[in-house]
Amino acid sequence: xxxxxxxxxxxxxxxxxxxVLGILASVGLFEAVFRWDFxxxxxxxxxxxxxAVMLAELIQVxxxxxxxxxxxxxxxxxxxxxxxxxxxxxxxxxMAPTKTLAYILSIRNVSLHILIPILYVLDWFLFYERKKxxxxxxxxxxxxxxxxxxxxxxxxxxx
Numbered sequence: 394x395x396x397x398x399x400x401x402x403x404x405x406x407x408x409x410x411x412x413v414l415g416i417l418a419s420v421g422l423f424e425a426v427f428r429w430d431f432x433x434x435x436x437x438x439x440x441x442x443x444x445a446v447m448l449a450e451l452i453q454v455x456x457x458x459x460x461x462x463x464x465x466x467x468x469x470x471x472x473x474x475x476x477x478x479x480x481x482x483x484x485x486x487x488m489a490p491t492k493t494l495a496y497i498l499s500i501r502n503v504s505l506h507i508l509i510p511i512l513y514v515l516d517w518f519l520f521y522e523r524k525k526x527x528x529x530x531x532x533x534x535x536x537x538x539x540x541x542x543x544x545x546x547x548x549x550x551x552x
Contacts, residue, residue, distance in 0.1 A: 395519050396460045404519070405451040408512040412444035415504030423500055433548070435541050436484070439476035440505045442537070443513045446473050450516070462522035468530055474517050475534040481510035 395401065419437045421428035431437050449465045484506035489497050496502065 394462065394522070396462055398454060398457060398460045401454045401463065401520055402451070404512075404516070405447055405454060408509070408516065409444060409447050409451055411504055411508050411512065412440065412447060415440060415501060415509055416444060418499070418501035419505060433545070435476075435538070436480050436505050438541060439473070439480045439537075440509050442469070443473040443477050443509055446470055447513070447516065450520075463516075463520045464522060464525060467521070467525040468527070468533060470517065470521065471526060471530040472534040472537045473513065475531075476537045477510045477513045479538060480506060 416437075417423070419428070419434075419440070420431045446466060446469055450463045453463060453465050484502070489506075
């Protein structure tokens, strides 16, 4: 695992920049049309969580004066890991084969479905201390996708 502060700063700054670009694309900035339904997609919600966690990590690294592990919210980090892996696998194994190359290579899809998931997983393996993960994190992480499904069901009843 990498504890070098400079490497962490470069990595997290790059990942957060790509994440913010993906988020801006998800709300329609690059299409010049605001997408009011951006919150409905699991991709967006999982990426927002992951980018928020990486921003918190970046702030921790910026505040620290010495090298060390990143220790920001290990349970949220694990929940984001499960969520973003679902996003990556669903898009790349199920959705992408049915889409055009232009759709797959759009800024939004490359950033939110490919780059951020890969960078987030690498962040977990490269910079996080393993002993921070508790036995119940995998169970708690199920609440994230399950909460999303409940949200969609409630929204479907309302709309």
